[in-house]
Amino acid sequence: MIWLSVVGFLVAALAAGLIVRWGREHALVYGSAMPQRFHLGDVPRLGGAALLGGMAVSWCLGIWQSSQWGDPGSLRLGPWVWGWLAVLLPAAMGGIVEDLTQRLSVRYRLILTGASGALAVMLLDLSMPRIGWYWFDSLLVAAPWIGIAIVVLAVTGLPHAFNIIDGYNGLAGMVALIVCLALAHVALQVGDRALAALLVSTAAATGGFLVWNYPRGMLFAGDGGAYVWGVVIALASISLVQRNADVSPWFPMLLLIYPVWETIFSIYRKTVRGVSPGVADALHFHQLIYRRIVRGVFHDDESRRVLMRNNRTSPYLWGFTLLTVVPAVLFWSNTPLLMAFCGLFVVSYVMAYLAIVRFKVPSWLRH
Secondary structure: OHHHHHHHHHHHHHHHHHHHHHOOOOOHOOOOOOOOOOOOOOOOHHHHHHHHHHHHHHHHHHHHHHHOOOOOOOOOOOOHHHHHHHHHHHHHHHHHHHHHEEEEEOOHHHHHHHHHHHHHHHHOOOOOOOOOOOOHHHHHHHHHHHHHHHHHHHHHHHHHHHHHHEEEEEOOHHHHHHHHHHHHHHHOOOOOOOHHHHHHHHHHHHHHHHHHOOHHHOOOHHHHHHHHHHHHHHHHHHHHHOOOOOOOOOHOOOOOOHHHHHHHHHHHHHHOOOOOOOOOOOOOHHHHHHHOOOOOOOOOOHHHHHHHHHHHHHHHHHHHHHHHHHHHHHHOOHHHHHHHHHHHHHHHHHHOOOOOOHHOOOOOHHH
């Protein structure tokens, strides 16, 4: 598992470095007037391609290792991993095409992530076996199509949730890395080494990308990177619950409550304002932190000032993420407690959002 992670890290870091070296001219096509743009200069957004390359190489080497050794101590990454890659490709390719052309509409990207969700059901036989509510679990037994619909919804929606929080250097990448390692930890606790190997390799490839993304922001993940993280984490979350009865379905929910609730809340606030949920704006939680909590950095060079403020935003959200990841890892089998933490996060998020909007942020947070 360790050597696969090293390979994934090195391949992703090398590919990302090549993109940084040769992709700056292509970055000139990106518009500078988008509301979610909080950087200066032309930065390539093809980090997703480097991430996908690092993951694919490490996964394929894992398949080869398992076929060669095949002993009980091996990772047992069999041909089923090809199914994961097949599920991943529609969403990833759609995101990368958008990063290259800036012409693939939200509708078509939803269709492609939906195709990944449908393939997850057909190729991997994924279904949500339980939710943790007795009455709903009985409904899942009586109507299995509901569990299938939940899988399609999760694989379709989570990539876009990661895309929403992908706004500042190191933000989405570090959240994805933390979540992957948390899922891998619990997978090892229940003896699912194969799933843990895929997740650790994904985290390692993410680390290779972050070398170029944080703190200097020389490369962005783009839609492709967000979609890769979203699909892989959705597949891993559902597989972990489906394969292991001891794992609560609310464990991955608490792990992912930040991007999931950010998406739900974003849809709500846009709907009440009469704006389409697909229209980008600058009112997401991380964008408000950038504007109203991170203290201004005074420097003669404006681009350096913007970069430094950008770098100081992500750690606030990393800490926010750890507030959910730590209890999720500690209580991964305790459904009532995990549900309570999910509810606590939702309440805390709304209160924090309203406090920032109303300029009622404690002074110590600004230092």
